[in-house]
Amino acid sequence: MNDMTASTLQRGSLPMSDLPATRGARVEFDHISKDYGDLTVLHETTLTIEAGEFFALIGPSGSGKSTLLGILAGFVPPSYGAVRVDGTDIVAMPPYRRNIGMVFQNYALFPHMTVAENIGFPLKMRGCSRGEIGDRVKKALAMVRLEAMGERRPAQLSGGQQQRVALARAAVYDPRLLLMDEPLGALDKNLREEMQEEIKRFQRAFGATVIYVTHDQQEAAFLADRLAVMRGGMLEQIGSPRQLYEMPGTHFVASFLGEASLLPVAEILAREGREVTVRTPGGLTIRALAPSRVSERRALCLRPENIALGAAAQGRDNRFLGTVEEAVFTTGTLRYRVRLPGSDGLVTVRVPSLPGIELLAPGSSVEIGWDAAMAVTIAED
Template sequence: MPGRVEIRNIKKAYGSFLALDDVSLDIAPGEFLTLLGPSGSGKTTLLNVLAGFVRPDSGSITIDGAEFLLLPPHKRNLGMVFQNYALFPHMSVRRNVGYPLRLRGVSGAELDRRVEEALGLVQMAHLADRGVNALSGGQRQRVALARAIVFEPSILLMDEPLSALDKKLREHMQLELKRLHDRLGTTTVYVTHDQREALTLSDRIAVVNGGKIVQLGTPDEIYDRPKNKFVADFIGETRFLPVETSTSGALLYGRPLRTRDDWKDGDSDKPWLVIRPERLRWKGDETETANRIEAEATDVIYQGDSYLITVRMPDGIELDLRRGPDLGGKDLPERGQPIQLWLDREHTILVADKS
């Protein structure tokens, strides 16, 4: 299966700003890989290097073993989808989708058939003869997608394609993208700053920050085993509590903390405990002293689908926790009451500021 991408030691500097700092990455054929990071992290630069719009200072990219970096963009056989769709407004939907095929010398019945097929895949066949200005945002992005896949590119690049859509449509389009990827199996590199979108869509996620890939892994690896505070913070609604390390192990406010992985000396003597609110247990055994957090409820706010509960730690740090209404109102803490929370060992993860 074609579509294996090998990115090696790509560097790109703009003046003194290192946009890409020695990035290496292997993408397997058919994989859906997401570059996830905040704005300015270098994820879009990396995508543009792949597309050929940015020439890196050094490094190499091969696709299926062939050097790729010196090819101009139009010889790379990539499908590309932009955030703002970039449809050609002077062409109908059909002509937009046919554009890459006409460039490849496809014409007549073959052209029509393949355009229809691609439009069918994105459920836009019925609007083939519309002008693109008459389409809604979601429809435009479908057309842009059809145009990017119609010539069966070896790789599909997407630069925040759904971020201009409203939340509901975005979530719907995520599912459609996933199904389309399952069906076509085209190697896809997807750029987003939306961590939930990355978790939903990806086979693997590369978390990018400061021009580097800080962690590469499957969505559950990224979520459940963040390598450092940046990754833990960027993915999920994460809170952090300071942890002391001693010869006998980690301590949280003086209580022993049984962690999933041993904290290695030298990582940092000031690790942070990663708190994922949904992993906290609100009920536990009073005699269980390890992994118990004692705090005071300072606010309990009803928000319809959940309660927002603010708790204050012994050292004054406040955490906002969300709690589903599953236990009913009777176990809700009241303001000013002490509460106890437990963390299971497999969810007790320590991270350092930097890895």
């Protein structure tokens, strides 16, 4: 069994929590940091997660997301700062008194126990009566729709069913917080998508605050109310999935959250409100949005679905005659790489693959266009 889980459960008869039992807890990281000698793996971080929120931490390996989660769970002692849950600083509180549920990538189920025994184990370690354990396990099984599986052992279940058992075990003692660390990483693509639906339904029914760690940006965007992109032990940007996708603040965020074409900006020619007119190194004049927070060192971010081809480019704020360098059919879409005039490189374009629409051949000239609202200036890394 995972050592983290074991350390939480091996204390014998315990109270359900030293903190008030509420549905959904508010979490505050106050200048929290973590050093290992001279190595800083988490720089000072301040972040508030609201009660009942589904919040995702995303970023590449080594970005600090699992360290932040481990500090909240009590498995990683911070070097500096405070962590408050509903106003109570829990940094000095041992993990088993924090009333926090955990779901791991490897499920961490006991192979020799039945499904019902696995789910009821946290209650048994907390000294609950047999009757209470039975009632809570029954409700937890119903919540994850495994009522008929209680007497089976984990090896008799599919990967998705084992993940549901792990969810039920994490929720059976009504934690206010549920932490998930790459919980779907061991599943194949189709099962991952099915379990994303399951987790979303589960969280809505359960009502707890969920903090979800993943490197999969699509998974985070589907599940989360808000997400934080982490990089190098720091928060790069926080917002709703749509805000971060449509208005990324940096090159890294733009590239990490889906496909993006990034064009260099040589000069800002004019500004009117949130809109700017810029010139690229290749001499193209482009209208775009410019968030006030972005520094003067800029690039343009274009999402492939926001660029129109051919007749659809007519009437757009920005229109250019480009050359198709690559044309690929993917499921439901046609994907092009189009070279802009001058020396400004390539942009990626995705259009629906509709009946009767032929794939443009490489070398073809094609008009492309997009509106000013579909391009955003971002800070260069």
